[in-house]
Amino acid sequence: MSVEAIHFEHVVMNFGKVQALNDISLQIGQGQVVGLLGHNGAGKTTSIKIILGILRPTFGTVRVFGYDPANDVKMAALRKQMGYLPENLSFYPQLSGRETLQYFARLKGAGRQEQEQLLDEVGLLHAADRRVKTYSKGMRQRLGLAQAMLNQPKLLILDEPTVGLDPVATRDLYDKIERLKQQGTTIILCSHVLSGIEEHLDRALILSAGKILAQGSIDELRNQAQLPMTIHVRGKISNQDWLDKLSSQGVSTQRINSHQYILSAAVDRKLSLLQALAVENEIEDIEINLPTLESIYIHYNTQSLAGSDEPCKQGGNAR
C-alpha cells in the first residue's frame, strides 16, 4: 500500500488569538486531484503553507508522503518533489523569463533541457528573453506554472492558478493537469473561480472559518446537499392537472410565460419527470441544469453561516 500524499490529524493553527484552522483532519491519496475551496480567510492558504512546511501547526500531526514537512532533516528531499504556485506572484521585474526560471531551476536542481521544455509548454518560449517587467498578468501566471512544474513534482499545489489566464490558457492548464494526473501526480487546486474546475476534481474540500464544511466527490457533495436541479421547459404544458399535481410531489413550478416554465426538483426524480414531461405535453425543448459546484459551495457556506452562532457560544463558555 502506498503512503498517503497528505495526512492531517486534528490540525489546529493559531495566530495569536486568531484561530486559522480549527481541528482539521483530512487525507489525500497519491494521484488525486483535490479542490480546496473556500473564500478568503477560510484557511486555504494556511493549510497550504502547513503542507509546504512553511508553517508549523500549533497542534496536531501533519504528514506529507509520510514525513513531517516542517522538519529540516527531510526538508530538502521532500521539497524537491513539491511544486507550488503562490497567489499574487510577480517575480523579479529585472530578470527575463528564462533567467527567472533558471534561477529557480538551479535552486531545485532541475536541468537546462527541462527549463526550455517547460517554457515551451506554457507558451512563453517566444517571450523568454523579455524582462518579466513587460509581462502581462497571464504571462507571469504561466511563468509561475512553469516554475511549479520544475523537477516533475509528485505533489503540485496551485493557488488560484486560473487568475489572469485567458480561456485558451485556462483550457491548456486543465489539459496539463489531466496529463499530470495520468502520470500519478497529486494535485491540490485552490480556487474561488469555480466554473470549469469541477470536471477535473476527484474530490472537493469546502473550507470555511478554519473548518471543513464538506468533503467528497462532486457527486457525493451534490447528493449530500440535496440541491434541486432545474429544468427549463419551452413549449406548451397542456395537461394543467399534471402541472398542478407536481407541487404535491415536491416539484416546484414556475411559469415564466405561456411558452416557458421552470421546474425544480430533486436530482433523483430526473428521469421520471422527463418522461412525464415528454409524454403528457407538447414540448419543444428541455434544458436540464444540475446543481453546479458553485451552487453546492454557496449552499454549504450559507448553511454554515446560519449555524455559526453555535461555535461562538461554545467559545464564550470555554473562557
Add this chain to the structure above:
Amino acid sequence: MNKVFVVAVKEFKDGLRNRWVAGITVVLALFAMAISYFGAAASGMVGFTSLSTTIVSLSSLAIFLIPLIALILAYDSIVGEEEQGTLILLLTYPLKRSELLAGKFAGHAAMMALSTLLGFGSAGILIAVFSEQVDLGELLVAYSMFIATSILLGWVFIALAYLVSVMSQEKSRASGVALLIWFAFVFVFDLLLLGLLVATGGAVGDDLFGWLLLLNPTDIFRLINLGGFEATQIQSGLASIADKQMIQPLVLWSSLLAWIVIPCLIAAWRFNKRVV
C-alpha cells in the same frame, strides 16, 4: 551547485545589472577624489597634501556614505521579496532560511566590496600619482587599511539592513528604519557621547569612554584609520579622546567583525521565527 552560491550569484548579477555596482563605484571615486583634493582647504591649501589629512578626510567621507549606501542596498532584501511574492516561493524550495540569508549576504557583500575597492582604489591611484610629498609605501599601507575597513563597514550596515528587513512587515517602514539607523550611528551617537562628556565634566573617564566608542561601528572605523596618525587628533573628532594605548588594533578589528556577525545571527534567528 550549492544553494547559497546560487542565491549569491543572482544577487550579485542583479547588482551589476541594476547598475548598483557601477553607481556606487562612481560616487565613491568622485567624492574620494574631490575630498582628498580639497581636504586641506581648512588649512588654506588645496591639492593632495599630507597622507594624514587625506586619510582623515576620506574616513569622514566613508563614514557618511558607506553606511547609507549599504543600508539602501540591502534594506529590502527580505521584505521586498515578500512583496513580490517570491519569498514564500523561495521558502518552499529546498533551501533553508539561513541559507537564503547567507546567499543574499554573500551577494551584497561582494557587490559592496567590489564597488568600494574600485571606487576608493581608483581615487587612491590618482592620489599616488599627483601627490609629491607622500611616501608611496606609507600610502599603500594606510590606504589598504582604509579600503579594507571601508568594506567591513559596508558589511556591518548590510547586516544591520538585514536585521531591519527581516523584522519589517512593509518595505516603506523598513526604509524609514534604515534611515533612522544611519542617522543614529552617523550623527546622534557621537552627539550623545559628547553631551555625556560635557555634562559629567569629563568624569566618564578615558577607559569607559573608549569602550563606549566600540558601541558605534563608525567610531571603530575611525579609530582604526586614525590610530596611526598623531597629527590628526584635532581633526578626528571624538575618536581622539580615546586612549589609543588601551584599545588595541586587535580589539578594534574584532569589534568591527562582531558588528557584522552578531546582527547577521540575530537576523537569521528572527527570520526563522518570521511568519510568512
